[in-house]
Amino acid sequence: xxxxxxxxxxxxxxxxxxxxxxxxxxxxAARADAMARVRQxxxxxxxxxxxKYTDPASLTVADAPEAAVFENDEGLLFADVDRLRIVxxxxxxxxDASDDLTGxxxxxxxxxxxxxxxxxxxxxxxxxxxxxxxxxxxRPLAALNxxxxxxxxxxxxxxxxxxxxxxxxxxxxxxxxxxxxxxxKVEPGAEVTLLETGPAAARFSELLExxxxxxxKFNHVRAQGRDHERRAVTHCFAKIAANAVFKSFTLxxxxxxxxxxxxxxxxxxxxxxxxxxxxxxxxxxxxxxDTVFITHDAVNCESRQVFKKVLRNGATGVFQGKILxxxxxxxxxxxxxxxxxxxDEDSQFLAKPELEIYADDVACSHGSTxxxxxxxxxxxxxxxGVPHDDARNLLTLSFLAEALDEIEDQNLTExxxxxxxxxLARHS
Amino acid sequence: xxxxxxxxxxxxxxxxxxxxxxDLSIEPGTVHAIMGPNGSGKSTxxxxxxxxxxxxxxxxxxxxxxxxxxxxxxEERAAAGLFLAFQYPVEIPGVGNMTFLxxxxxxxxxxxxxxxxxxxxxxxxxxAKAKSLKIDADMLKRPVNVGFSGGEKKRNEILxxxxxxxxxxILDETDSGLDVDAMKLVAEGVNALRSEGxxxxxxxxxxxxxxxxxxxIVHIMAEGRIVKSGGPELALEVExxxxxxxxxxxx
Numbered sequence: 001x002x003x004x005x006x007x008x009x010x011x012x013x014x015x016x017x018x019x020x021x022x023x024x025x026x027x028x029a030a031r032a033d034a035m036a037r038v039r040q041x042x043x044x045x046x047x048x049x050x051x052k053y054t055d056p057a058s059l060t061v062a063d064a065p066e067a068a069v070f071e072n073d074e075g076l077l078f079a080d081v082d083r084l085r086i087v088x089x090x091x092x093x094x095x096d097a098s099d100d101l102t103g104x105x106x107x108x109x110x111x112x113x114x115x116x117x118x119x120x121x122x123x124x125x126x127x128x129x130x131x132x133x134x135x136x137x138x139r140p141l142a143a144l145n146x147x148x149x150x151x152x153x154x155x156x157x158x159x160x161x162x163x164x165x166x167x168x169x170x171x172x173x174x175x176x177x178x179x180x181x182x183x184x185k186v187e188p189g190a191e192v193t194l195l196e197t198g199p200a201a202a203r204f205s206e207l208l209e210x211x212x213x214x215x216x217k218f219n220h221v222r223a224q225g226r227d228h229e230r231r232a233v234t235h236c237f238a239k240i241a242a243n244a245v246f247k248s249f250t251l252x253x254x255x256x257x258x259x260x261x262x263x264x265x266x267x268x269x270x271x272x273x274x275x276x277x278x279x280x281x282x283x284x285x286x287x288x289x290d291t292v293f294i295t296h297d298a299v300n301c302e303s304r305q306v307f308k309k310v311l312r313n314g315a316t317g318v319f320q321g322k323i324l325x326x327x328x329x330x331x332x333x334x335x336x337x338x339x340x341x342x343x344d345e346d347s348q349f350l351a352k353p354e355l356e357i358y359a360d361d362v363a364c365s366h367g368s369t370x371x372x373x374x375x376x377x378x379x380x381x382x383x384x385g386v387p388h389d390d391a392r393n394l395l396t397l398s399f400l401a402e403a404l405d406e407i408e409d410q411n412l413t414e415x416x417x418x419x420x421x422x423x424l425a426r427h428s
Numbered sequence: 429x430x431x432x433x434x435x436x437x438x439x440x441x442x443x444x445x446x447x448x449x450x451d452l453s454i455e456p457g458t459v460h461a462i463m464g465p466n467g468s469g470k471s472t473x474x475x476x477x478x479x480x481x482x483x484x485x486x487x488x489x490x491x492x493x494x495x496x497x498x499x500x501x502x503e504e505r506a507a508a509g510l511f512l513a514f515q516y517p518v519e520i521p522g523v524g525n526m527t528f529l530x531x532x533x534x535x536x537x538x539x540x541x542x543x544x545x546x547x548x549x550x551x552x553x554x555x556a557k558a559k560s561l562k563i564d565a566d567m568l569k570r571p572v573n574v575g576f577s578g579g580e581k582k583r584n585e586i587l588x589x590x591x592x593x594x595x596x597x598i599l600d601e602t603d604s605g606l607d608v609d610a611m612k613l614v615a616e617g618v619n620a621l622r623s624e625g626x627x628x629x630x631x632x633x634x635x636x637x638x639x640x641x642x643x644x645i646v647h648i649m650a651e652g653r654i655v656k657s658g659g660p661e662l663a664l665e666v667e668x669x670x671x672x673x674x675x676x677x678x679x
Contacts (some may be wrong), residue, residue, distance in 0.1 A: 375481065380518040383478050384532035384588060385506035385539070394531065398522025398571075 007042035009142075014043055014062050014332060017408050018148055024387055030127040034146035035129065043142040048158065050137060053318040053350040054259055054289040058231050059141060064177035064203035067229035067256075074422065076168065077197040077223050090171060093151050097168075105159020105190065111152035111181060113378045122154045127182045129209040131235035133263040136324075136333040137293060142235040142261070142386030145207040149181030156185045157192040157216075163189020164193035164219075169200035170246055171227060176201040181220075182208045186216035186244075193219040193409070199227035210238040217245040221412050225253030225261075226423070229283070233259045238275040242268025242298070246334060251416050252279035253423055259289040266329075269299045276406035281315035282329040282419065282427045284346075289318035296329035296359075304335040308403040310396055312343035312427065319368070329359045336366035339401045342394075343373065393424040430454040430477075430596050432598040432605040434488035437469075437476050446472045447453075448652035449488065454596070457624040461638055462631045463663060464649035465671050470631045471515060474600040478512040479505050486542035492596055506532075507539035509595030512601050513585040520572040525584070526570045529554060533591055557590045561617050579610035597621070598629045615640030635667035650675055 015038070020031050029421045049088040058065050069284045071135075084106075087097035093110055101108040114122040127146040133139060167182070178201035186192060190213075200206070212349055224232065232255065240246045252258055252307065264273045280289045309317035318339040340349030351368040381391035397420060407413045430452070437447040445477050446469045457539065464470050466667065476483050477490055479502035490497045492501045492508055496645055500508065534544040545553070558568060573581050589597055599618070603611050619643050630641055638646070638660065646662040647654045650671070655678040656662065666674065 376518050377518050379480050379502060380514065380520070381528070381532070382502035382511055383480075383506055383514075384528075384592065385503050385536035387503050388501065388533060390531070390534055390535065391503075394523055394528075395520070398520060399520035 003042040004047070006045055006047070010038065010045055010060050011043045013108070014060050014144070014147055017062060020147060020417050021115070021150055023112065023113070023115035024118045025116070026080050026123045027126070030123075031147050033131070033136065037143035038135065038147055040139055041134070041138045042346065043140050043144065045204070050291070051321070052101045052285065054205055054257070055143070058257060059203070059233050059259070064175065065231065066174045067171075067227065067231070068394060069171055069174060070199050070227035072198075072226075074419065077419070078166060078195055078412065081164065081166070081411070082160075082187040083164045083195065085166050085168055087149065087161045087170065088178070088180065088200065090176035091151055091174045092179055093153070098187045101153070101315050103161045103163060105161045106192075107156040107158065110150065110153050111154055120184060122183055124232065125185055125209055125211055126181070129211065129239055130207060130235070132265065133237045133240075133293075139235060139261060139263070141205065141233050142207055142237070145179055145181055145235065146203045149179045149207065150166070152181040152183075154183040154191070156187065157190040157303065158187045159189045164195050166195040167197070168199065169305040171199040171201055171230070174202060175287040177203045179205045182206070184208065184218060185208045186210070186212045186218050188213040189215045191217040191219070193221070195412075196222040198223075199225065199230060200232070202230060204232040205231060205233075206232070206234045208234070208236045210236065210237065212240050212244040212246055214241045215243045216241070218247070218319050219408060220248035221252075221407055221409070221417060222248070222250040223419070224250065224258060228254045231257040233261070235261045235263065237263045238265070239379065239412050240264060240266045240268065240271045240274070242272050243270050244268060247274045247406065247408065249403070250277040250278070251420070252277065254281065254286060254420070255288060256285050261291045261409055263293045264303070265295045265297065266301045266303065269301065271298060271301045272303075273301070273351070274304040274406055275390045276304070276403045278308045278403040279315065280310045280402045280423055280427075284314035286315035287318075290315070290321070292321040294323050294334070296323070296325045296332045296334065298329055300314035300331040301329065302333040303335070304406070305338070306403050306406055307338040307346045308400050309340040309349060310400065311340055311347035311349060314346035316347070317349045319349070319353070321352070321366075322356065323366070325359050325362050325364065327358040330361045332359060332364065334364035336364065337402075340366045340370045341373065341396060364409055389428040393421070393428065397421065398426055425426065429456045429493060430629070431491045435473075435476070435490060436485070437472060437483050438486050440482050440484045445486070446483070446652055447476070450652070450654055452647065453653060454627045454629060456627055458644045459622065459628040459630065459641065461643035461646045461663060462571070462629065462649050462654070463633065463666055468649045469602055469652040470649055474512055474598045474631060476485035476608055477598060478502060478510060503535070504539070506592070506594070507536045511589050511592060511594035511597045513582070513589060513597065513599045515601040517573050517581040517585050517602060523572050523651045525570055525572050526554065526568050529588065529591055532588070536592060542580060554591065558587055560620065561587050561590070562613060563587055577625060578605035578608070579613075582606060582610065582614050583617065586614055589619065590621060595625060596627050596629070597602050598631070600631050601633065602630070603632055604641075611637060614642055635663040638663045
């Protein structure tokens with residue numbers, strides 16, 4: 001079907017001055033393929049079913065809208081965690097601020113280097129999972145990222161490094177328009193933890209492709225914000241093999257527009273895939289969208305989606321989550337919950353949970369709720385002497401607890417909980 | 429300690445008068461019991477005193493040590509020394525019992541200008557008090573009242589009372605849903621807290637709780653008023669003859 005004129009116009013306007021980085025032949029081909037995908041699909045508009053609740057205009061416009069630089073008064077997250085730091089300033093790798101890109105059981109290259117190397121493992125991954133993830137739902141902004149990404153790192157995990165890797169994002173330029181593409185390849189039996197923290201750019205597109213081989217383990221904890229004016233679209237495409245474990249958690253503070261897409265494909269038996277998110281937003285200019293698609297294509301696998309949103313003063317939250325169980329994916333255990341806590345009547349939560357199941361021996365459950373603070377619990381706490389706002393914040397934290405519980409490392413959870421307490425105290 | 433004069437209360441949402449002029453005076457160190465048939469307004473009295481939404485005071489006053497309760501938010505009433513043991517303790521998933529207790533204790537200390545208890549001191553005190561109520565470490569760790577049995581919930585209420593050390597304790601049908609052993613345990617917890625400076629208002633349907641928590645004065649409540657007051661023997665009279673005789677007598 002021919003693309004609508006609006007779509008063609010939107011796409012061509014965005015691509016008019018876009019510069020496609022050059023490198024080795026395979027890299028150029030991968031980018032050209034991605035560009036062809038972009039032109040074939042066209043960039044999203046508000047009329048697209050998949051963008052019904054989130055207006056993509058500010059993500060597709062050629063010039064990124066500016067965003068004030070946020071003064072971080074809390075210090076870097078996970079500063080006390082012994083971690084391998086990889087720093088990006090407005091989407092540009094900062095070698096001086098980063099640690100050496102070496103570690104036991106790790107091979108790390110800057111994306112530009114990898115894509116300028118004729119023979120590199122990244123060839124088998126760059127844009128590959130993104131392209132696979134374009135069906136059955138098109139994700140043109142992901143293809144655009146693959147075509148245009150200017151920086152990023154590619155990580156091959158061959159062992160069990162003791163330290164987590166931390167992508168530390170710093171935003172210093174009000175007009176920065178960052179496009180990062182990162183790869184993580186977890187070899188059989190290997191394990192790694194990836195942390196992502198900090199405001200990245202005025203407009204930020206990040207794509208993460210994760211290939212977890214048999215028995216491998218990928219653990220991902222991300223904190224977005226607290227910059228208010230950013231626009232961000234992130235994609236995580238993962239392929240999960242037999243006995244492998246994939247876990248991803250994202251905590252989001254503030255943001256004019258954040259769309260986090262997570263597309264997981266379970267291809268090996270007995271694998272586990274968990275994706276969770278919590279967000280807190282205050283005001284009409286907060287819009288947060290979690291879009292998840294999990295495909296079960298193997299036997300006896302477990303997937304979980306746990307998403308919680310705290311919305312106040314007219315904030316908007318969106319959840320689009322799907323579980324697709326293919327015909328032979330018997331003994332699938334799929335769980336999906338999306339909930340919002342609306343702290344006033346102006347805020348809204350839009351949820352589209354979907355199940356599509358072709359196997360006959362599966363257990364899949366899903367639920368979605370919107371609610372206010374439980375007045376009975378609030379009174380109970382107050383009757384014990386806890387002041388109103390403290391009681392409300394305690395109940396808000398308890399609402400988010402199920403999502404935070406998805407984080408494996410308790411120390412990380414504690415630090416994120418402290419940040420949440422701070423946010424709630426400031427927004428009381 | 430607690431002075432209630434001519435208290436009239438209606439439901440906020442509908443035009444229904446629940447309390448029609450309650451007078452009650454509780455001296456420091458005494459235990460008062462209120463008995464009465466269903467719908468007489470006993471629980472409403474406890475909720476209004478502790479500040480629950482949904483009720484409108486249309487007349488009268490309630491003073492705690494001379495301070496007007498109706499001028500205070502629920503948390504201020506708690507800090508002033510009022511405590512309500514709930515008939516149906518509320519489950520709060522996601523909030524650990526210990527966190528809840530410490531938040532409450534420290535919030536009240538703060539209002540009173542006292543220093544917060546250190547984590548160590550707090551833990552020591554909770555453990556000692558929990559032990560006498562047969563509340564184990566697991567119950568302290570679990571989310572507030574979630575998955576607790578009826579008896580555990582009520583013991584947890586008494587533990588909160590023991591930790592918060594209120595001056596005026598209201599027990600709203602604390603015996604409901606308890607077997608004899610659980611009731612004895614709860615009663616022992618309450619009796620351990622009896623002191624010269626602390627008063628109790630025990631609301632119950634049945635006399636049996638009063639076997640274990642001996643009241644100084646028993647009141648019979650009916651249709652939003654206290655219709656008769658007397659000594660502990662009044663509770664026995666209810667137990668033996670039911671409310672009908674008493675109600676007929678005062679009608």
